[in-house]
Amino acid sequence: MDLSIIIPTFNERNNVKIIAEKITTLLQGSNSSFEIIFVDDSLDDTPVLLEELCQQYKEVKYIHRRNEKGLASAVVKGFLHSQGNQIIVMDADLQHPPELLPLMIKRLARYDVVIPSRFVAGGSDGGLNIVRKLISGVARGIGYIFIKKLRCISDSTSGYFGFKRSVIEQVQLNPIGWKILIEILVKGRYQTVHEIPYSFVARTAGTSKMNLNEQFNYLKHIGQLMMYHPEHRKFYYFCMIGTLGVFVNLSCLHFFLHFLGMEELTASVYASSIAMLHNFMWNHKVTWKECKQQTLWKQMMQFPQFVLICSLGIAITTLFTQAFLFLGWNIYAGQLTGIAVSILWNFSANSKWTWSATYSQINADKEKLIVTQELPSKENCMQVEF
Ligand SMILES: Nc1nc2c(ncn2[C@@H]2O[C@H](COP(=O)(O)OP(=O)(O)O)[C@@H](O)[C@H]2O)c(=O)[nH]1
Ligand SMILES: [Mg+2]
Incomplete structure (x- = not known):
C-alpha cells in the first residue's frame, strides 16, 4: 500500500461523504494505491454514514471507538x-x-515530512476568527519558545501533514490532546521537512470541537515534550537548579548576617560562593551526569571554569542593569533581562567548556534537519538549517 489517509471524526455527519468523494476522485486516476481510514468517536449517526461509504468505496475503512475520545489518540x-x-x-x-x-504525495517521495502551512508565502489562515487566530498564535509561540525543534517549522500546530512511515517506526507516540504533529516533530526520525503554502478555509458544515480543555491539554503536552529531548531536559534541570541556588544564596546570607553577625559584603560573597558550589554539584550530578571528562586535569578545572563562567554571567546582568539605568528605564526590568541573558550564557558556555561532550552532541543534532519551502516561482528552496 502506497498511502494511508487518516481522518479523525467527531460528529461530522455532514462532511464525511463529501471528503471521501473528493479524495477518491482526486486519487483514483493516480498510479498509487491508497486507503482512507476514518477514526470516529462520534455520538451522532456518523458511523452509519461511514458504514455506507465502506460499501461504496473499497478504499474507505473506519474504526469506531465507543469508550475513547480525543483527536490525537484517534x-x-x-x-x-x-x-x-x-x-x-x-x-x-x-x-x-x-x-x-x-x-x-509527490513531495513525500523526496521529503520525510510534508506540512501544508498557513504561514509561509502564499498561505493564509483566513478560516479562523480573530480569537482563534490569537489562541493559535499564542500556542505556536509557546511551542516555539520551549521546544527548539519546532522553531524552524512555520505551522507546527497544523492538523494537516504527511510523512513517511519510517518517521514513526519504533517511536512511542503518547500525545495528550490534539496536536499530534508536535509529537511527531519532537519524537519522529526525519531529516527533511517540506512546507507547502495553503489557505485554511472556514468550516461550512458542523461545528468546531476545539475548547478550553484542549488548550490546557496543549500546555501539558508541551510540558511533556520539553522533557523528551535530552538537551531540553538539561536546560530545564539547569534552570531548576539555578532557582534552588537563589534560595540557598538568600538563606545563607540571612544565616551569616543574623546568626554569625558577619559584615554585609563578606556575608554576600560567602553566600554567593556556597550557592555556586551548590549549583555546580547538582549540575554535575544531574544536568550533565553522563558527561565525564576524560583527563584528571580537565576534571580539576571544571569547578574553576564553572565559577569563571558564572561570574561573567553576573557581569552580564550588571551590564544590563547599568544600561537600563543609563537609559532611564526600570532597574528591575534591566535586572530581569540581564538574568535571562546570563542564564543562556551560563548554560551554553558550561555546555561548551565545562561539560564539553554535550556541546558536540548539540551540534551533531543541528546538522541533521533541513527545512524547505514550496515557492510559486521555483520548485522549492532551501530555507533553514537547524
Ligand atoms: N476521532 C476524533 N476526532 C475528533 C475529536 N475531536 C475533534 N475531532 C476531529 O478532528 C478534526 C478537527 O476538529 P475541528 O473541530 O474541526 O477543530 P478546528 O479545526 O481546530 O476547529 C475534525 O475532523 C473533527 O471531527 C475526537 O475527540 N475524536
Ligand atoms: Mg476544523
Missing part, C-alpha cells in the same frame, strides 16, 4: 491500523483542502 489509532508507506493526516471538515493531496 490519529495514533489510525497509524496502528494503516498500511501505507506514506501517511497523511487531515480533518474531515474540508478546512484542509484535499486538492493539495497530489502535490503532498
